[in-house]
Amino acid sequence: MFTSITLNKRIISLLFFLVINLILQPPSLTVQGSRWTSKSKLYMQSDSDSVLDLSNRFMHNFNPDNTDDGADKPITQGNFVFQDCGLDTDPLTISSIKIDPSPPKAGQNLTVRATGTIRRLIEDGAYAVVTVNVGLVRLLQKTFDVCEELRKADVSLQCPMEPGDFDIAYEITLPKEIPPVTYRIDALAYTTDDDDMACANFSVDFSRKP
Known part of the structure; x- marks a missing residue:
């Protein structure tokens, strides 16, 4: 059985590529509607409102019946799902994310390619809560x-x-042992001034067989 520490380390390794892309390709995924900069600090300190809000936003964005204007539809590739929950006015938006191979395979290299647009200068000090x-x-x-x-x-x-537009690719080697469950990754990125920068949601289902 996996201890919580071991599992956390595996998850960090498995999703490291997402963390990077979430931040630079990440204008999508968790807050559709109201995303508060001040909430980011509360979100890191409190398990009550922040986690509940995050869960509500995630369910809203991945609801197939959701037809709100401005809400991008999820991009599905095998057992990988991505959705940009950011606003059109965000400094960073992601237009597409592709993975190879699809579905990802434990112990093998995984390449993630992301394209998107940067609308305003993003300087050192930008951060993401994942x-x-x-x-x-x-x-x-x-x-x-x-x-x-x-x-x-x-x-x-x-x-x-x-x-300007960007097109980047990043490759990592996945752990040889990955628990067969579905992982949801929620990311909120902020500028050095604590303004909203990007929002993204990912889902990777390792319980499904290729």
Whole structure:
């Protein structure tokens, strides 16, 4: 059996590519409607309102009957689902995300390619709050320095991010052992001034056989 610490480490390794892309490709996924910058701090400190709000937003965005104007429909590729829950006015939006191979396979390399648009200059100090859930259980929640993670990943998109379109790819090796469950990844990114930058939601189902 997996201990919580071991599972958390596996999840971090498994979803590291998402953390990076969430931040640079991440204008999508958790807050449709009202996303408060002040809530980000509460969200990191309180398990009550923040987690409940996050869950409500996630369910709203992934509801197939949701036809709200401005809400992008989920992009599905095998057992991988992505949705941009950001606003058109956000500094960063993601237009597409593709993974190869699909579905991802434990112990093998996984390439993630993301395209999108940067509308305003994004400088050092931007950060993202990323939460990983399995069902109603929150496995982990971490705050990442967006620019630092981009530097570590050595991808073509680096800070300061100038306005314009981007097309990046990142490759990692997945752990050999991945628990057969569905992981939900929620990401909220903020600028150095604590303004909303991007919003993204991901779902990866490892319980489904290729």
